[in-house]
Amino acid sequence: MSHLLEVKNLDVKFDTDEGRITAVENISLSVDQGEVLGIVGESGSGKSVTAKSIMKLNPGNTSYNEDAEIILDNENVLQFTSKQDLKKIRGGKVSMIFQEPMASFAPAIKIGAQMVEQLLIHKNINKEEAKSISINMLKRVGIADAEKRFNQYAFELSGGMRQRAMIAMALSTMPKLLLADEPTTALDVTIQAQVINLIKDIIKEYQMGVIFITHDLGVIAQVADHVAVMYLGSVVEKGPVNEILKNPKHPYTKGLLQALPDINNLDAPLSPIPGNIPSPLDRPTGCVFRTRCPHHNPEGKDGKIEMKLIEVEPGHWVDQCGIQCGQNG
Amino acid sequence: MDDNLISVNNVSVNFDYQENFISKKQKIHAVNNINIKIKKGSFFGLVGESGSGKTTLGRAILGANKISSGNVIFHDDERDYDLTDMNKQDLKEYRKKAQLIFQDPYAALSPRMTVRDIIAEPLEVMKITNSRQETDERVRDIASKCRLNIEHLRRFPHAFSGGQRQRISIARALVSNPKFIVADESVAALDVSIQADILNLLKQLQTELNLTYLFISHDLSVVAHVCDVVAVMYLGHIVEMGPSRELFKNPKHSYTKALLSSIPSIDPEKRSEAIELKGEIPSALNPPPGCVFRTRCPNPGVDCKGGEIKMGLIEVEPGHWVDQCCAL
Ligand SMILES: Nc1ncnc2c1ncn2[C@@H]1O[C@H](COP(=O)(O)OP(=O)(O)OP(=O)(O)O)[C@@H](O)[C@H]1O
Ligand SMILES: Nc1ncnc2c1ncn2[C@@H]1O[C@H](COP(=O)(O)OP(=O)(O)OP(=O)(O)O)[C@@H](O)[C@H]1O
Ligand code: SF4
Ligand code: SF4
Ligand SMILES: [Mg+2]
Ligand SMILES: [Mg+2]
Numbered sequence: 001m002s003h004l005l006e007v008k009n010l011d012v013k014f015d016t017d018e019g020r021i022t023a024v025e026n027i028s029l030s031v032d033q034g035e036v037l038g039i040v041g042e043s044g045s046g047k048s049v050t051a052k053s054i055m056k057l058n059p060g061n062t063s064y065n066e067d068a069e070i071i072l073d074n075e076n077v078l079q080f081t082s083k084q085d086l087k088k089i090r091g092g093k094v095s096m097i098f099q100e101p102m103a104s105f106a107p108a109i110k111i112g113a114q115m116v117e118q119l120l121i122h123k124n125i126n127k128e129e130a131k132s133i134s135i136n137m138l139k140r141v142g143i144a145d146a147e148k149r150f151n152q153y154a155f156e157l158s159g160g161m162r163q164r165a166m167i168a169m170a171l172s173t174m175p176k177l178l179l180a181d182e183p184t185t186a187l188d189v190t191i192q193a194q195v196i197n198l199i200k201d202i203i204k205e206y207q208m209g210v211i212f213i214t215h216d217l218g219v220i221a222q223v224a225d226h227v228a229v230m231y232l233g234s235v236v237e238k239g240p241v242n243e244i245l246k247n248p249k250h251p252y253t254k255g256l257l258q259a260l261p262d263i264n265n266l267d268a269p270l271s272p273i274p275g276n277i278p279s280p281l282d283r284p285t286g287c288v289f290r291t292r293c294p295h296h297n298p299e300g301k302d303g304k305i306e307m308k309l310i311e312v313e314p315g316h317w318v319d320q321c322g323i324q325c326g327q328n329g
Numbered sequence: 330m331d332d333n334l335i336s337v338n339n340v341s342v343n344f345d346y347q348e349n350f351i352s353k354k355q356k357i358h359a360v361n362n363i364n365i366k367i368k369k370g371s372f373f374g375l376v377g378e379s380g381s382g383k384t385t386l387g388r389a390i391l392g393a394n395k396i397s398s399g400n401v402i403f404h405d406d407e408r409d410y411d412l413t414d415m416n417k418q419d420l421k422e423y424r425k426k427a428q429l430i431f432q433d434p435y436a437a438l439s440p441r442m443t444v445r446d447i448i449a450e451p452l453e454v455m456k457i458t459n460s461r462q463e464t465d466e467r468v469r470d471i472a473s474k475c476r477l478n479i480e481h482l483r484r485f486p487h488a489f490s491g492g493q494r495q496r497i498s499i500a501r502a503l504v505s506n507p508k509f510i511v512a513d514e515s516v517a518a519l520d521v522s523i524q525a526d527i528l529n530l531l532k533q534l535q536t537e538l539n540l541t542y543l544f545i546s547h548d549l550s551v552v553a554h555v556c557d558v559v560a561v562m563y564l565g566h567i568v569e570m571g572p573s574r575e576l577f578k579n580p581k582h583s584y585t586k587a588l589l590s591s592i593p594s595i596d597p598e599k600r601s602e603a604i605e606l607k608g609e610i611p612s613a614l615n616p617p618p619g620c621v622f623r624t625r626c627p628n629p630g631v632d633c634k635g636g637e638i639k640m641g642l643i644e645v646e647p648g649h650w651v652d653q654c655c656a657l
Binding site for chain 2: 143151217222
């Protein structure tokens, strides 16, 4: 069976005044129907840029590499240029829950009107039906007084309500692929649990595929089937969720897990990964993590080892330097 | 001497809601009759249900939201500021002393300004410094405290990662030398490593600069680690408040218990042991009488259901306050 989504060898670069920024380098990922792929990683590591590429939503200064492919439902999205085609991936087959909910609602149009409009564009239904689907969705994401909130503007809602309205809008069209970029970050944990259950129900019901970007490793443990860990534009480790969280191999993944504040041990200091992330303007050659890696393999440190994922357990891939450096322990 | 920096006295904040031009005006009860005292040097945590009024309360304390009733007093060394009774001059003074760290480090920074100009802007707008040289000194000083180096100051924000941008936001909030900071979900967008780094920085700056924080967050593990006092909000009310260790170890209110049980476990094999909240989510337009949580409370007392019990905090242990019905 072919995958619902397959991203192959994707590079994303941005031209800026200060030069060319490599935001994503040589990424390959896949998502099946009914599957949740979690993406975690450093701030600025290219998670949002990767997701936006799938809808071709990156701005004009973006360039993709010639040999990259983003295959959705057997079509290469990167080749899409016509309005017709783009409509298919923007709100049709694919919906995105954006990281900044404020930015994704037009400020002067009521929430409800925006939801209805989106449904009318992509579904063959009338206004009344669209309204009832929208209000029903708002209720399902836990918004009290959905009928009234339907009539409000984005700025009148709390941060978490805006985020839920965004989720309701993205789910209402029942896309084949949902791109959820930090969808529960602004929610309290009880509503977060409710929204996660809702997303899971809908995945089951409609066999939707999901890319779930979050820095919350607890949320990852609860929703994801597979996980990809990103650092400075590269996937440094990927595999089944259990493997990644319980048997991490890459020093960056291990560092992330160690930085997690433990609610059962409040005396433990918070321990960030030492060092600073290099600027995307001067990405290290070879292993991207080598400037902060606690291990001291001279070749890895000098950047002589190329980045390349190797399968260490069935389905569990780790960047090869970690293995060559022989410092997995 | 008063060791409180801020006293919030019976504060309510309402917003108007109107369906359309002809229908009658209703009120959204965003914040209801809240009383808190924030001690000097405290890391005061505010957690709770999304939409329960945390941001509204934080903004009210900053003088950025109107206060419908009650008052907020800021006890400065020389004088008190009553936020419901301030003239323009007072407000200007107050703005230097109380600052907000924005939630979103990407949106908050203007892409066309250099980092130096972004950090310097509050000094220039509030006319705090008298010369470019003085401004530069202040900027450099705070930047280095926030671990940004001089070379960073010449760059534009897009060259920075989320964590570095958040440090820029923090430097900007601190440059006017405030005493009080509202941090509204300030680390929410950051990965856990950078988050730990920023939290350590906030703690360190707190001692160095004598700061008091109101820290609004959904991340209970983070709150448990950094805050000394925590208040839990639900539908405009504080339902429980106390020293953070005590509150996390020994929660009394049913909502707090449900909240703590919902923290997602990092173990994929342990999916959900959360106390599920059923029942209708009440509305801020029309809050239920009596205990605001009773429509969803998993184990209400006999008296709770009828809504006869009034809301009000009772001290169950020194400094640990719980809404009275749950406390009994
Ligand atoms: N339009 C753009 N022009 C220039 N650089 C950009 C642009 N958009 C993103 N970048 C850069 O690309 C890199 C990746 O950004 P991205 O938003 O994907 O990070 P992220 O992994 O989503 O981080 P976060 O967790 O903080 O959201 C960053 O260095 C960012 O500054
Ligand atoms: N400008 C406004 N106009 C109308 N209603 C508002 C406005 N600002 C906030 N509200 C309402 O006040 C209530 C409290 O909102 P607030 O933003 O304070 O919640 P919050 O606790 O910060 O929630 P979150 O955790 O989701 O950010 C909500 O019902 C919200 O819709
Ligand atoms: S490849 Fe080598 S330098 Fe890079 S993270 Fe692994 S062990 Fe460290
Ligand atoms: S006061 Fe009663 S209804 Fe309200 S939370 Fe406590 S037990 Fe439940
Ligand atoms: Mg992002
Ligand atoms: Mg808020």
